[in-house]
Every structure is written in C-alpha cells, then in structure tokens.
Amino acid sequence: MRGRMLRNHAFRALPALAAASSLLLAWEIYCRLSGISETTLPAPSQVLQQAWLNRDALWLNTVPTLRATLFGFSLSLVLAFLLSVVIDFSSLMRRALFPIFIASQTLPLVAIAPLVVLWFGFGLLPKILLVALVTFFPMLVALAEGYGSTEREVEDLLASMGASRWKRFWLARLPSALPYFFAGLRISITYAVVAAIFAEYAGAARGLGIYMLNAKNNFRPDLVLAAVLVSSLLTMLLFSATWAVQRMAAPWIDGTSRRRP
Amino acid sequence: MTAPLLSLDRISLSYGEIDVLRDVSLDVMPGEFVSILGPSGAGKSTIFKLLTGAVAARSGEIRFAGRPLAPTDRPFAFMPQRDALMPWRRIIDNTTLGLEVQGLRRKQAHQRVRPLFEEFGLAGFEQHYPHALSGGMRQRAALLRTVVQDRPVLLIDEPFGALDALTRNQMQIWLEAMWLKHRWTIILITHDVREAVMLSDRIHLLSPRPARVEQTIAVPLPRPRFSHPTARAEAATIETSILDFLLSPQIQEQQGQLP
Numbered sequence: 264m265r266g267r268m269l270r271n272h273a274f275r276a277l278p279a280l281a282a283a284s285s286l287l288l289a290w291e292i293y294c295r296l297s298g299i300s301e302t303t304l305p306a307p308s309q310v311l312q313q314a315w316l317n318r319d320a321l322w323l324n325t326v327p328t329l330r331a332t333l334f335g336f337s338l339s340l341v342l343a344f345l346l347s348v349v350i351d352f353s354s355l356m357r358r359a360l361f362p363i364f365i366a367s368q369t370l371p372l373v374a375i376a377p378l379v380v381l382w383f384g385f386g387l388l389p390k391i392l393l394v395a396l397v398t399f400f401p402m403l404v405a406l407a408e409g410y411g412s413t414e415r416e417v418e419d420l421l422a423s424m425g426a427s428r429w430k431r432f433w434l435a436r437l438p439s440a441l442p443y444f445f446a447g448l449r450i451s452i453t454y455a456v457v458a459a460i461f462a463e464y465a466g467a468a469r470g471l472g473i474y475m476l477n478a479k480n481n482f483r484p485d486l487v488l489a490a491v492l493v494s495s496l497l498t499m500l501l502f503s504a505t506w507a508v509q510r511m512a513a514p515w516i517d518g519t520s521r522r523r524p
Numbered sequence: 525m526t527a528p529l530l531s532l533d534r535i536s537l538s539y540g541e542i543d544v545l546r547d548v549s550l551d552v553m554p555g556e557f558v559s560i561l562g563p564s565g566a567g568k569s570t571i572f573k574l575l576t577g578a579v580a581a582r583s584g585e586i587r588f589a590g591r592p593l594a595p596t597d598r599p600f601a602f603m604p605q606r607d608a609l610m611p612w613r614r615i616i617d618n619t620t621l622g623l624e625v626q627g628l629r630r631k632q633a634h635q636r637v638r639p640l641f642e643e644f645g646l647a648g649f650e651q652h653y654p655h656a657l658s659g660g661m662r663q664r665a666a667l668l669r670t671v672v673q674d675r676p677v678l679l680i681d682e683p684f685g686a687l688d689a690l691t692r693n694q695m696q697i698w699l700e701a702m703w704l705k706h707r708w709t710i711i712l713i714t715h716d717v718r719e720a721v722m723l724s725d726r727i728h729l730l731s732p733r734p735a736r737v738e739q740t741i742a743v744p745l746p747r748p749r750f751s752h753p754t755a756r757a758e759a760a761t762i763e764t765s766i767l768d769f770l771l772s773p774q775i776q777e778q779q780g781q782l783p
C-alpha cells in the first residue's frame with residue numbers, strides 16, 4: 264500500500280522532472296556551444312560545482328535566512344489567528360481593521376524594506392517584521408474565509424444543542440477553516456522565503472540575500488545562482504513540510520477534498 | 525385521553541415580506557410518531573427552526589408538557605435535513621457531539637454511545653471518518669447523534685430524502701423497528717407520502733406556503749407495518765387518498781401552478 268503510494272507520487276512527478284531536466288540540458292548545451300563567458304551566464308554544471316565548493320559559506324548564510332523565515336512566519340501565524348478570531352466575533356472590529364490590513368498589502372516591499380532596516384537595524388528583527396508583514400494578510404484572509412465556509416446546518420445543529428457562540432466557534436468554525444488555513448499556509452510560505460531574502464538584500468550581516476548581493480558585486484553569477492538554488496530548495500522543503508503537518512494534524516482533509524496539485 | 529406533550533397553537537411566522545407559517549396548529553402525544561407532510565418550500569423545516577429557537581414566531585404559542593416553552597428550554601434533539609456530520613470528527617466523536625456540548629467528558633460520552641453502535645448498524649466504524657461511510661450509514665450515525673442526547677422529543681427533517689429507493693426502504697424498516705423498541709416521541713418531516721403512512725401514527729398535512737395544517741390523518745395500522753400481511757395494502761389505500769387530496773383542485777389552486 265505504502266510502496267504503491269510512493270510509486271504513484273514518483274510517477275506523478277515524472278513530467279515535472281522531465282521538463283526541468285530538458286530545460287537544464289538545453290541551458291548546459293547552449294553554454295558549451297556558444298562559448299558565452301561564464302561571468303555572464305554560467306552553465307548549470309558550473310553552478311552545481313561552485314555550490315558544492317562553497318557549501319560551507321552557503322550553509323552559513325542559509326541559517327539566518329531560515330531563522331528569519333521561520334520566526335517571521337510564526338509571528339504572522341499567531342497574529343493572523345488572534346486577529347481572525349477578533350474579527351470573527353465582532354463585525355465592528357472587522358469593519359475597523361480590515362481596511363488597514365488591506366492597506367498593509369499595498370506597501371511596496373522595495374520601499375519598505377530599507378526603511379524597516381533603517382528603523383530596526385541590521386539584526387534579525389527587521390527581517391522577522393518584513394516576513395510577517397508579507398505573509399500576515401494571506402493567512403488572515405484564509406482563516407476568515409474558512410470560518411465563513413462553515414455549513415449552515417452544522418451551526419444550526421450546534422445551536423439546537425444549546426452551544427454558546429464560543430463553543431460553536433471552537434467545535435465548528437475553527438475546524439471548518441482548516442482546509443483554508445493549509446491552503447493559505449502553502450501560498451504564504453513561498454512568499455516568506457522571498458521576503459526574508461529581500462529584507463537581507465536591504466541590509467544584513469549574513470544571509471542568502473546578502474550573499475547574492477556580494478556575489479553579484481564580485482561578478483560571480485555562478486554563486487548568485489548557487490544561492491538561488493539553495494533558496495528554491497528551502498522553499499520547496501517548507502512547502503512539503505506543510506503537507507506533512509496537514510496530514511498529521513488534519514488527516515480527514517485528504518479524504519474530503521479531491522483536488523490536489 | 526392523555527394530554528399532548530407538545531402543541532403549537534396558531535403559530536404565524538414570516539421571513540421579512542414572505543409569509544411562511546399562517547396559523548399553524550398541531551399537537552404531538554407522548555410516545556407518538558408524527559409526520560409533517562407538505563410540498564417543498566411549504567415551511568416544514570421552518571417549524572423545526574422555530575422549535576429549536578433558531579427563529580421566533582410573530583404570533584401564537586408553543587406549549588410543552590402543559591407549559592409555554594421558554595427560550596432556554598431544550599426538550600428537542602434535532603437532526604437537520606442534510607446529515608451535518610462533521611468531516612473532521614470520527615464517527616464516534618460525531619455521535620457524541622451533543623453530549624460534549626452538554627459538558628460531558630469525551631471518555632464518558634464514548635462509554636455512553638459505544639453500546640449503541642451495534643444496534644445502529646455502525647459497529648466497527650467508530651474510528652472512521654464520515655467520508656468513508658455510505659449514505660445510509662451516515663444517516664444512521666446522524667440519528668444516533670440525535671437519540672443519545674436523551675431529549676423528550678426527536679425532530680427529524682427528511683432523513684432519507686437523499687438515499688436511493690432500496691436503502692430508503694431499508695432505513696424505514698429499521699427506523700420503525702427502533703421506534704417500536706424505544707418508543708421515542710418523534711416528529712418526522714417528509715414529502716414522501718408513503719414514508720409518512722408507513723411510519724406514523726398521525727400525519728399533519730401542510731398546505732403550500734403560507735403553511736397551515738390542512739388536515740390531520742390518523743393511521744391506525746398494525747405494526748410492524750412493513751412485514752404485516754394486510755398493513756401494506758391498507759397503507760396503499762391511505763396513500764392514495766392523501767395523494768388525491770394533495771392533487772385536488774382547491775389545493776392546486778393555492779399553489780397557483782401544477783407541480
């Protein structure tokens with residue numbers, strides 16, 4: 264059973280793997296045949312080789328990025344959850360706060376990132392804040408919509424049993440929101456890594472963002488791409504982790520929903 | 525003659541501009557199986573919403589056990605039109621929902637429902653999630669969730685409407701057997717005339733919206749009706765007369781159109 268599932272997954276990943284390898288292969292062949300300078304466009308094989316040679320430096324710069332991502336994301340989850348409860352219980356609060364949340368999404372990161380670094384220094388804090396700023400709103404919307412998706416019948420049933428508003432939230436609205444929550448989680452975790460790198464780009468002692476910036480300034484596109492590779496791997500890792508958490512925390516979602524990417 | 529357990533006295537109710545109930549009066553005896561039969565959209569589910577306190581009447585009175593029903597009284601266990609099982613709860617936890625809301629600990633609640641799984645044809649499915657159950661099993665689970673609340677009256681809204689004909693028949697036979705054993709007081713909403721005749725002691729026939737009780741029909745047939753030699757034939761006669769009544773010109777006229 265388990266073996267079959269694994270094989271099924273592998274089979275489904277096959278088209279994606281084939282497409283990616285053809286692209287890489289074309290890129291490699293182009294670099295070799297055209298004789299393009301490796302300070303302009305390095306071949307994938309060279310990026311891999313350099314990534315391996317510089318693995319210590321890369322790792323050293325990955326840790327702060329991962330830390331900023333995880334802390335920032337956790338902060339955003341806690342805030343999004345607390346505020347989602349507040350606006351679910353009070354329509355007054357919803358009307359007061361929602362426009363502010365939307366406005367927070369219109370801030371251009373390019374302008375905001377250097378300012379946040381200016382205000383909060385080169386340490387971890389501004390990165391956490393920027394990651395939280397970027398991921399907070401999608402999480403809040405996912406939760407709010409999830410609460411709203413609660414079946415009318417289920418709420419009527421609980422009301423007929425004499426359940427209080429708080430019990431109805433706890434027993435029906437919150438679990439109803441879980442599929443939305445995990446969908447939101449997958450979207451915002453991909454934003455989170457990018458936001459952390461962006462924050463580092465605006466100023467940091469260490470991190471993948473600053474590593475990319477330095478590599479670019481030293482005319483080492485191969486190292487820029489090596490760092491890009493690491494950040495993509497990081498995102499994919501976090502993305503898969505959300506599936507694992509979902510399967511552990513809410514195994515029933517798999518059975519109820521048919522759609523899966 | 526005993527006094528009714530529940531009576532609705534000239535209840536009127538409207539949703540904004542729409543008149544849904546107009547002077548609905550009906551009663552239910554203790555231990556009685558009563559059906560409310562009426563066309564779709566008549567206001568049948570609205571009667572249950574009224575009893576469970578989800579909506580309020582504009583006028584009229586509800587009396588339970590001789591006293592006016594207070595808003596905090598909850599003598600009813602309600603089974604909604606769709607089964608409303610929670611996909612995130614295992615079957616056993618779905619069936620204990622009412623007990624948990626009443627404040628029982630999960631473990632005690634489990635102990636209370638577990639012996640009933642056999643009788644409800646759900647043995648072995650305690651730990652399954654609802655999506656793994658057939659339509660008939662889901663309805664039995666929803667019914668189990670209703671009866672374990674241990675309320676004086678069960679309100680069951682079209683429990684078998686979504687099932688295939690064969691399963692629906694099996695469920696009706698099963699429900700009659702369960703009722704004969706436990707003698708719950710049941711109000712069943714249905715728009716299936718045969719179902720009403722085969723299961724109930726009395727049928728309250730509703731007119732199209734705005735609903736009023738057009739006629740109350742006693743069904744004095746021997747039980748269990750599905751296996752009784754003559755009950756089925758007699759039931760068919762009653763069924764025909766009800767259908768004749770529902771299809772009669774003055775009722776049709778009220779509806780304003782042919783169904």
Ligand SMILES: Nc1ncnc2c1ncn2[C@@H]1O[C@H](COP(=O)(O)OP(=O)(O)OP(=O)(O)O)[C@@H](O)[C@H]1O
Nearest residue numbers: 539542544563564565566567568569570571715733
């Ligand atoms: N919340 C509401 N607001 C406005 N109108 C409503 C509301 N709920 C129900 N109605 C209307 O009241 C009427 C009666 O609805 P109800 O659900 O009681 O019908 P029903 O007899 O149970 O029908 P069915 O057999 O299709 O379930 C319908 O015409 C419906 O459109």
Ligand SMILES: [Mg+2]
Nearest residue numbers: 568569605681
């Ligand atoms: Mg209805």
